[in-house]
Amino acid sequence: MNNFFEEAVRQSPSSVVITDADGNIEYVNPKFEALTGYAFEEVRGKNPRVLNSGYRKPEETRQMWETLLSGTTWRGEFRNRKKNGELYWESASISPLMDDAGQITHYMAIKEDITAQKETEIELQKLTKAVEQSPASIVITNVDGEIEYVNPKFERLTGYTLREVEGKNPRILQSGEKSPAEYRQMWETITSGREWHGEFHNRKKNGDLYWEYASISPVVDEKQRILYFLAVKEDVTAQKELEFSLREALATIEAQRDQMTENLEHARRTQRRLLPQSIASQGVFSFDARYEAAEHIGGDYYDVVPLGSDRVAVVLADVTGHGVSAALISSLLASEFRHALRAELDPARVLLRVNEGLGSAVSTDRFASAILAILDTSTGRADFAVAGHPDGLLLRAGLGRVERLTSDGFLLGLMPSRDGLFETASTTLAPGDTLLFYSDAYSEAARPGGEQLGVDGLARLWQDMPPGPLEALHREVLATTPGTRFEDDATLLLISRIT
Helix, strand or coil: CHHHHHHHHHCCCCEEEEEECCCCEEEECHHHHHHHCCCHHHHCCCCHHHHECCCCCHHHHHHHHHHHHCCCCEEEEEEEECCCCCEEEEEEEEEEEECCCCCEEEEEEEEEECHHHHHHHHHHHHHHHHHHCCCCEEEEECCCCCEEEECHHHHHHHCCCHHHHCCCCHHHHECCCCCHHHHHHHHHHHHCCCCEEEEEEEECCCCCEEEEEEEEEEEECCCCCEEEEEEEEEECHHHHHHHHHHHHHHCCCCCCHHHHHHHHHHHHHHHCCCCCCCCCCECCEEEEEEEECCCCCCCEEEEEEECCCCEEEEEEEEECCCCHHHHHHHHHHHHHHHHHHCCCCCHHHHHHHHHHHHHCCCCCCCCEEEEEEEEECCCCEEEEEEEECCCEEEEECCCCEEEEECCCECCECCCCCCCCCECCEEEECCCCCEEEEECHHHHCCECCCCCECHHHHHHHHHHHCCCCCHHHHHHHHHHHCCCCCCCCCEEEEEEEECC
16 A cells, blocks of 8 residues: 555655655655756755745744644745746645654645746736726726726726626716717627727716716637627816817807818827728828737737828837737727827827826836837828837838838836937838838747847848738748747738829
8 A cells, every 4th residue: 555655646746745854855756856857866855945936934934834843734835946946836735744652753745836827816916906007997897788897097087986886887977968879889899899989978976077088999719709898998078178168269260260170170080090900091101901919819009090181190019918918008008199199299209108108007017119100191201219119111112122210219118208218210201112010029930940030031021022912921921930820919010102
């Protein structure tokens, strides 16, 4: 029977460590060796503190020994260090072993590797912190539109607590000003899997009316089934009140000013509209985009935003990581860009405003890269700025060569905003020229042997290809880097001067 138990311990999927009464190791099983990198002979006679990472407080260790010396099993977690220096988490159950006289002779520890679980918990804690500290109202509903979560900003703005609105429909905020047809159109949009953007004139718990600009997105699983709806909403009451005051003033001026008011309102609506899928041509420019998320949802963000009659903003941003956490921050980033583009036409100033908003909304280990161009749709001039993003690539049709659009700038959300953090540069696209923005998934695609394609390698591929859709460039990158599977979101955005 002893041989049976010895073999069971040896083949256990859990790490097993047996020490003498002084805590010196007498046995470890193969799972321990595989997990820690230490062979039995390397740890024989040593204390398990050889794995200590310094994470555990001395009082916690004292409490553990008090429990064991009292003859009681201790259960808890360790953050230990492997032989190669890598940190890992494990859940441990340590039991004292006693002889017939009741004296402790040995201790046996059975430990499970819970590193993946702890990393998930830590990421969720970061995401929760970002959401709870967000300056935007965030509402999550189930597929039936019933509220499951609201963040503290929502509670402060509306006066309703989560307990008061949980399980209810957001229509409790309705002021009655939005028509049933508009709500029906919104619901049809999000239930079809598309993102909806628009305004609400809602009512707080105390009866006060307020305006908010909302972005409502369906979140889907790997089979594209909708799991829940995420609404990120910005309080624009002050802006709307200013807008109404301006309209009243303009109403007293000459009739010809009415047309100007209509044009300003049209520009305001256009600036807030995201066009991530079907992007219309603007003046002398046409656009094409290709996006592929690493998971069901991703953290890349791109947009083409008309800025009046003769300018258009083009942006591509890449949030660190991917999946649910990156997608949420990407939604916040989109809101910040829309807000900044209402105030600035200089790309460096736009990035400065976005950096300020993003830095106050997310934790310090989350940031994003971005490249932004503001195009003159009549002259072909492009003013651009870069925030830690790979250079844009400009293919000159007449010369058959690629130029890199380079501009100094730090990552968004990494440093406090200050003058000089970003710089604006300029170029002009001639008829037939094309400009490529891309996320680093393409420049970091690896060739056989591990060498990355790089910006220059991507530029050469694109330069040598015949003109065609972005899907052709995507396939060419995959063919040049066989076996590549993008571990990050992959986005291509093409700007072409057509006349």
